[in-house]
Amino acid sequence: MTELESFFSANGALSTVIPGYQPRPAQLEMAEAIADAIEKTQHLIAEAGTGTGKTFAYLVPAIVSGKKAIISTGTKNLQDQLFNKDLPVIRKAIKMPFIAALLKGRSNYLCTYRLQNALTSTLGFSKEDAVSLAKINSWSKRTQSGDISEMPDVTEANPVWYQATSTLDNCLGQDCPDYADCFLVKARKKVQEADILVINHHLLCADWSLRDNGFGELLPDAEVVIIDEAHQLADTASNFLGITIGTKQLNDLAQDAQIEYHKDATDIPALRTACEDLEHEIKDLRLAFGIELKRGEWQEIENNPKILGGLNAVKEQLQRLVDQLKLASVKTKALESCFKRAEELAQKLNLILDDRSGKWIRWYETHRKTFTLSLTPLDIAAEFRGFMQQHQAAWIFTSATLSVANRFDYFADNLGLGHVAGRSWGSPFDYAGQSLFYHPKGLPQPNDPNFIPTIVDFAFPVLQASKGRAFFLFTSHRALREAAELLENKLGYPLLIQGSRPKALLLEQFKEAGNAVLLGTSSFWEGVDVRGEALSCVIIDKLPFASPGDPVLKARLDAMTQQGKNPFFEYQLPTAVIALRQGIGRLIRDVTDRGVLMVCDPRLLKRSYGQLFLDSVPPMRRTRDIVDVQAFFQQEIKQ
Numbered sequence: 001m002t003e004l005e006s007f008f009s010a011n012g013a014l015s016t017v018i019p020g021y022q023p024r025p026a027q028l029e030m031a032e033a034i035a036d037a038i039e040k041t042q043h044l045i046a047e048a049g050t051g052t053g054k055t056f057a058y059l060v061p062a063i064v065s066g067k068k069a070i071i072s073t074g075t076k077n078l079q080d081q082l083f084n085k086d087l088p089v090i091r092k093a094i095k096m097p098f099i100a101a102l103l104k105g106r107s108n109y110l111c112t113y114r115l116q117n118a119l120t121s122t123l124g125f126s127k128e129d130a131v132s133l134a135k136i137n138s139w140s141k142r143t144q145s146g147d148i149s150e151m152p153d154v155t156e157a158n159p160v161w162y163q164a165t166s167t168l169d170n171c172l173g174q175d176c177p178d179y180a181d182c183f184l185v186k187a188r189k190k191v192q193e194a195d196i197l198v199i200n201h202h203l204l205c206a207d208w209s210l211r212d213n214g215f216g217e218l219l220p221d222a223e224v225v226i227i228d229e230a231h232q233l234a235d236t237a238s239n240f241l242g243i244t245i246g247t248k249q250l251n252d253l254a255q256d257a258q259i260e261y262h263k264d265a266t267d268i269p270a271l272r273t274a275c276e277d278l279e280h281e282i283k284d285l286r287l288a289f290g291i292e293l294k295r296g297e298w299q300e301i302e303n304n305p306k307i308l309g310g311l312n313a314v315k316e317q318l319q320r321l322v323d324q325l326k327l328a329s330v331k332t333k334a335l336e337s338c339f340k341r342a343e344e345l346a347q348k349l350n351l352i353l354d355d356r357s358g359k360w361i362r363w364y365e366t367h368r369k370t371f372t373l374s375l376t377p378l379d380i381a382a383e384f385r386g387f388m389q390q391h392q393a394a395w396i397f398t399s400a401t402l403s404v405a406n407r408f409d410y411f412a413d414n415l416g417l418g419h420v421a422g423r424s425w426g427s428p429f430d431y432a433g434q435s436l437f438y439h440p441k442g443l444p445q446p447n448d449p450n451f452i453p454t455i456v457d458f459a460f461p462v463l464q465a466s467k468g469r470a471f472f473l474f475t476s477h478r479a480l481r482e483a484a485e486l487l488e489n490k491l492g493y494p495l496l497i498q499g500s501r502p503k504a505l506l507l508e509q510f511k512e513a514g515n516a517v518l519l520g521t522s523s524f525w526e527g528v529d530v531r532g533e534a535l536s537c538v539i540i541d542k543l544p545f546a547s548p549g550d551p552v553l554k555a556r557l558d559a560m561t562q563q564g565k566n567p568f569f570e571y572q573l574p575t576a577v578i579a580l581r582q583g584i585g586r587l588i589r590d591v592t593d594r595g596v597l598m599v600c601d602p603r604l605l606k607r608s609y610g611q612l613f614l615d616s617v618p619p620m621r622r623t624r625d626i627v628d629v630q631a632f633f634q635q636e637i638k639q
Contacts, residue, residue, distance in 0.1 A: 004031050007060060013093040014056070026425035027053040033423050035061035038224050038394045043420045045230075045408050046398040049427030049618070050585050054398055055086050058226050063090065063098050063196060067223035070197045072204045074229030075527060076104060080149060082228075083198045101187075101194035102147075103219075105203050109183040110136070110146040111166040113176050118163035121259050125160075132160045140164075146183025157502065162252065169249070169341040170256055175333040192220055201233055205240035208387045223393050229527075230397035231578055234414045237380050242360070245348045246372030247282055250318070253345060254278045257325060257338045265328040265335060274321040281317045285310035289366045297551040298362035311353065318346050351375065363551035376552050378559050381416030388417075401581040405615040410574035427618060429588050436596045436632045437620040438462065443602040446542045452482045455600040459539050460490075461626050462598055465633045468493030468515035470537035473525055473583050475544050480519050483541075493517055498524060510534060526582040531589045536633075538587045542601040543613060544579035545572055573609055577616045584617060596629055 007013050008028045015021040030048055037044040038061055048054040059082075062069040073079045083102040091098075118125070118133055125133065135153045140146075148156055148165065166184070179185065191197055199219065204227075207219045227233055254275040261271050288310040301307050325339035352373050355362055360375040377383070388395055397420075402411045408422035444454045463470055468491070474480040477499075484497050494516040496506050503523060510516045511534050518524065525544070546553050557567035580599075587595040597620065604610040623629070 002032075003064060004028060004035060004061065007093070008056075013095075017089055017092045024051075024053055024428050026428060027057045030054060030057040030423070030425050031061050034058050034226075034396055035065065037396060037421075038062065038065045038067065041223075041392070041394045043388075043395045043417065044397070045402055045411065045417070045420055045422040046396060047402040047408075047422070047424040048398060048400060049425060049429075050400050050589065051427045051429050051591070052425055054400075055082060055228070056090065058228070058396060058398060059086065059090055059196075060094070062224055062226060063094060063096060065224065066096075066195075068195060068197075068220065069224035069226060070199060070204075070219060070222040071226045071228065072199050072201055074201055074232045076108070076149065076200055078229065078527070079104070079198055079200045087196070087198075098195040099193055100196040100198065101190040102198050103187055103191050103203065104147065104200065105206060106171065106184050107161075107165045107167060108148055109166075109187065110140055110143065110148060110164055111171075111178075111184075112140060112181065113172065113178040114166055114170070115140060115164040117259055121262070123255070123259060123262070125163075129160045129163075132158060133163060136160075136164050143183075145187070155502075167252075169344070170252070170337060172333055172337055175337075194220075197222070201227070201229075201236040202240070205233075205237045208237070208240070221391065224396070225391060225393045226396045226398065229399050231399045231401050231411065231582075233397075234380060237384060237415075238376055241380055241383060242374055242376040243348050243351060244372050244374045245345060245352060247286065247370035249345060250282050250314070251279060253338065253341055254321070257321065257335075257342070260332065260334045260338055261328070263334075264332045268324060268328050271321075271324040271328055274317070274324045278314070278317045278321050281310070281313045285314050286366070286369065286371050289364075289371055293366055293368065295363060295365045295551055297554065298364070301364060315346075315349055315353065318342065318349065322346050349373075361552050361555040363555075378556060381414065383416075385416035385418070400585055401578045403616075404574040404577045405612050410570075410578075427588075429591060429593075429618075431588065431618040431620045434588055434594050435618070435620045436629065437617065437622045438596055438598045438626075438629050439604055439622065439624055440598075440600075440626065441624050443600055446601060446603070452479050452541070453486060455541060456483050456486045458600060459598065462537060462539065462596065462629055463491065463493070463517055465626075465630045466537040466596060467633070468513075468517050469534055470517045470539060471524060471535060471586055472517060472519050472539045472541075473586075474519065474521050474541045476547075477521055479541055480521055484519055487517070487519075491517060495519070522579075524586070525579060526585070528586055529589055530586070531593060535586065535589075536593075536595045537598070538584065538595065539598040540580070540583050540600065543576055543599075543603055544583065545576045548572075569609075573612060577613055580613055581616055588618075594632075596632055598629075 001009070005028065008023055008031065010023050026048065030046055030052060033044060034046060034057065048057065062071070071082065073082060079102065083100065087100050115136060119137060132154045136151065139151050143150065148161060154160065176182065197220065204219070258272060258275045261275070265271055288306045301311070322339070322342045325335065325342050329336040329339035352362060352375050355375060359378055361378060363374055363376070365372050402408060403424055404410050406424065412418065412420055440458050443458065444451050448454070459472065472483065474483065480498065484495070487495055494513045496510055496516050496518040498506065498520040506518065507528065507530070510518050511530060514534050548554065557571065560567040560571060584597055587597055604613060
């Protein structure tokens with residue numbers, strides 16, 4: 001018996017630390033395939049269905065190999081779970097000692113210098129912010145790691161954290177008076193000593209995007225790189241390799257420059273005026289965009305003299321601030337830092353405004369009070385291939401959803417992986433016995449103006465049969481709002497609506513209620529784990545094709561057409577298949593879970609491409625009759 005066979009066996013090391021442990025053949029096979037790739041320094045795409053236990057299947061061979069490994073996860077929550085829950089379990093079971101470290105982006109660590117700056121600032125804060133800053137100050141005396149997720153009294157989402165954390169722009173680096181006690185520096189030192197380093201895709205891509213400028217190398221040179229939730233990597237990378245400038249960066253600069261002005265540069269009153277004038281021009285530009293919240297093409301800006309005028313005014317005022325900060329920069333390191341930031345923002349703004357290369361997508365987005373201007377790369381495949389070549393490591397890509405109809409071409413092409421071996425292990429769950437796929441007859445087309453009212457009528461008897469306990473997932477916020485109005489006060493079960501409370505609180509409420517119906521959009525399609533009876537039904541309004549009006553998608557599709565490709569079959573369709581698989585993945589999370597999946601889009605059977613979706617769905621029993629749904633839930637009651 002090999003070391004891995006022994007470890008994952010019924011009486012092996014893992015069984016001694018996990019109560020009720022059951023060996024899973026797919027988990028062992030996946031672990032062996034990864035161990036083989038690590039030993040031979042080869043790349044591997046490893047898809048593993050829900051319940052395979054993929055986290056242990058990649059962690060154990062990485063640790064046993066004795067090589068330095070980077071594990072990158074999709075989100076900070078997954079990162080925390082892996083480091084604080086999964087690794088300690090393996091540490092108890094495995095004989096081999098190893099050092100593990102956790103590293104997040106700098107904005108996740110307390111910056112004592114900026115906190116003190118805020119506490120002594122003469123600009124003043126609201127009463128709520130002042131109370132939060134006092135709590136953070138009290139916590140700063142106790143914390144060992146400075147990781148803001150460990151702070152119990154001020155949530156990570158609270159904007160006040162900007163005053164107590166740093167960004168790449170405003171960090172003073174080795175010139176900081178608090179450098180010796182910097183939490184971020186301490187975290188990075190631990191990284192150099194670690195055998196297993198746990199990061200997230202944002203940090204991986206940040207290091208990659210900085211490397212070309214010579215500022216990278218945050219991450220040590222590893223011999224193994226494991227990308228979990230790998231289906232998210234291309235989107236994250238695309239965002240990082242681009243340039244974005246917006247209200248927040250410009251206002252933050254103006255605010256920080258004013259704080260430094262009051263401390264050390266009151267003899268340059270034009271500096272304060274330049275800060276205030278920039279804030280004023282930013283507000284005017286946001287008003288010029290109008291009240292509609294949208295993502296739009298750059299062409300719309302170029303066709304609107306009012307917005308163009310506002311943009312030029314911001315550009316000119318930013319340059320005035322650069323000039324004033326240049327004069328003040330000789331006074332202190334903090335003012336010098338503000339000057340460098342202002343110069344960099346001015347360069348970024350010019351790059352966005354002047355781009356005519358054809359390699360980038362220019363677009364804008366407006367929010368309630370803010371806007372962003374962005375340059376996004378048309379294609380990241382060549383860039384990513386180059387990044388991998390810099391790291392002569394074994395690269396392992398894993399997720400529950402990497403294939404489309406059992407092929408990995410779409411995923412591999414997006415990242416420029418070429419002919420990388422792909423393996424897939426199905427879920428150990430008995431989908432045929434545990435679930436039912438309901439696709440009713442007589443559904444309207446998604447472009448029918450009465451689509452949402454009609455599918456709500458179709459869903460109503462399903463929700464009655466399931467006694468609530470459902471996720472009703474939508475492809476747009478507009479559809480979600482319309483359904484919420486139709487279901488309000490009609491269900492007889494608690495109705496929870498995305499956006500009404502923070503996501504984590506909604507999920508807690510959903511689990512505690514035990515009979516709630518949660519209406520959600522994209523953020524509830526993946527990364528959400530509700531086990532047991534509380535979630536017994538998932539209803540999906542339509543096949544999750546991305547909006548063709550999205551400026552980034554539109555530009556990508558146009559470019560593919562020009563290259564003689566078929567953008568629908570090569571991009572839109574596989575993206576939608578993977579998104580649907582993620583949504584379906586919410587339903588069965590454990591061996592004892594039971595549930596009904598309902599998909600309300602008639603294109604599933606009426607269009608030829610519908611078969612591609614059906615071929616990518618787990619092997620569930622299928623029905624078109626509501627009576628079978630009612631019988632499925634009746635059977636649950638009898639059990």
